[in-house]
Amino acid sequence: MQYFAEDFDPQEYDSLTDLSGNENVTLMCHNETKKLIVRKIISGINKELYKQLVHVRHKNLVQVMGLEETTSNCYTYEEYINGETLAEILAKGPIQEEKAVHWIRQLCEAVRLLHEQSPSIIHRDIKPDNIMLSSDGVIKLIDFDASKEFTPNKQRDTQLVGTPNYAAPEQYGFASSDPRTDVYAMGILFHELITGYKPNEINFSYKGRYGKIIQKCIELDPKKRYQSVQELERQLGVHEVTGLIEHIPGFRTGTWWKKEIALGAYIIIAVFMTASVCSEWNLHGNIVKSLAVLGCWVILFVPPYILITNFLRLREKLPLLRSKFIIVKVFGAVLYLLLWLLLFSSTTSIERRL
Incomplete structure (x- = not known):
């Protein structure tokens, strides 16, 4: 089975090397243009979701160009991003508030687009390792292996996936994942960018200008969180305007x-x-x-x-x-x-x- 974007042909690319020593991720180069892409081995469980992602294009989302299934493996072909993961950046220390807000707002754009798909795509694994900052300063959300298509009125997730300390309670079988699940993970990430720690790793609570926003994102009860990424975006925008005087x-x-x-x-x-x-x-x-x-x-x-x-x-x-x-x-x-x-x-x- 093959499913490619109209402007993509994997036959035009040559394999170069395993990326970062990972045999499941191969760096490939176009025969003529020398454009680099990445071929990844993925679980076949999410192949329908990856087919949907082939048609989703946004500067803050890694571009998925195709899906190919053989008798032995299932592959995706994705954009190669020259840059660092936020995990690598955070290893050097926390980020200034202004820059963290700028990155979170870019991330909001990517996640909002996923949620606007029909059916909505819930990422379910937003964390520093799955977000890259490209060499030209653009935030890119990557890795959809834990993602799922949202099913309304579903009681709970059938698969328990996600990363501890970033996954919302509903990802552990208490309820079904929905857009508020990604809002929770974004709140954890926001806190970590500013302080260098996840909320449950420290004995004090962040009391800065964005403390109330973060706290609302990471409420255990989904009903108490922002009900959509758009709500979070609007609140961040309000704080940027009211906080302008602090930059004078x-x-x-x-x-x-x-x-x-x-x-x-x-x-x-x-x-x-x-x-x-x-x-x-x-x-x-x-x-x-x-x-x-x-x-x-x-x-x-x-x-x-x-x-x-x-x-x-x-x-x-x-x-x-x-x-x-x-x-x-x-x-x-x-x-x-x-x-x-x-x-x-x-x-x-x-x-x-x-």
Whole structure:
């Protein structure tokens, strides 16, 4: 039995080597394009689910390109991901909250798409080993060996699968797995990303900004959890908006006197800029010229402010400045300085002509 995507032909690929010493996973290379893929030996139990996954494409899901069953084995052909598992990353220590939220939101997109299939696909084994961060910074959910198609009104799972400490109680025969099962595992993962530990491994409870979200995810009773990944996504979005003020320089440390000084400085700058615009309006009565003056002040202050204070860590996201090499960073800083001066010069020139 063979079931392949329309744009995939395994005959065009040559086997290279077992991946990471695992004889069940083979790295393969396209004859012409040199594109790499992975061939895996899987249990035949989930072959119908893998056939469904051939038609599911998303940047945060490993791409399944085909399924092939022989007399001896059942194989899947999947996208090769150049990167690290979250387990390998966590071995180096916990992740900053901002980055952890970004990764969880990417994971939400992948899991939501699985749940939106007909029938819904429940992953049932969300854990650091089954999530990869590609070399270009994209989260990828992999390994569907424990997954199942959701059956409404089913009393309990017939197969007890999952990984201890990540599997929800219903995966141990107490009820049937459903989308809330994956929400539970995502809560455990979220906690581990931020603290470096799973909730049951430590004697203290995480009390940070996302503590209530995590606690709701990992409720033992599925009815008390978020009822869908969409609910979890919405709550994460609300926290990102309300938490924006915590990223503003002067407010990031939480120290009251620094907040007072920062607030005073921001008020003075705002008053100064407003006074300049109003003065220009009183002199010339030209709204366009007044807005041009405001634009000059914004261009003068905002770009240096963002780069110097690293607001929202934008400095770490800009091309060249995020490089590991000092010479590239210096070149990037000089280039951005020249662009800033050119932009400011152009704006002031336009303002004078008005």
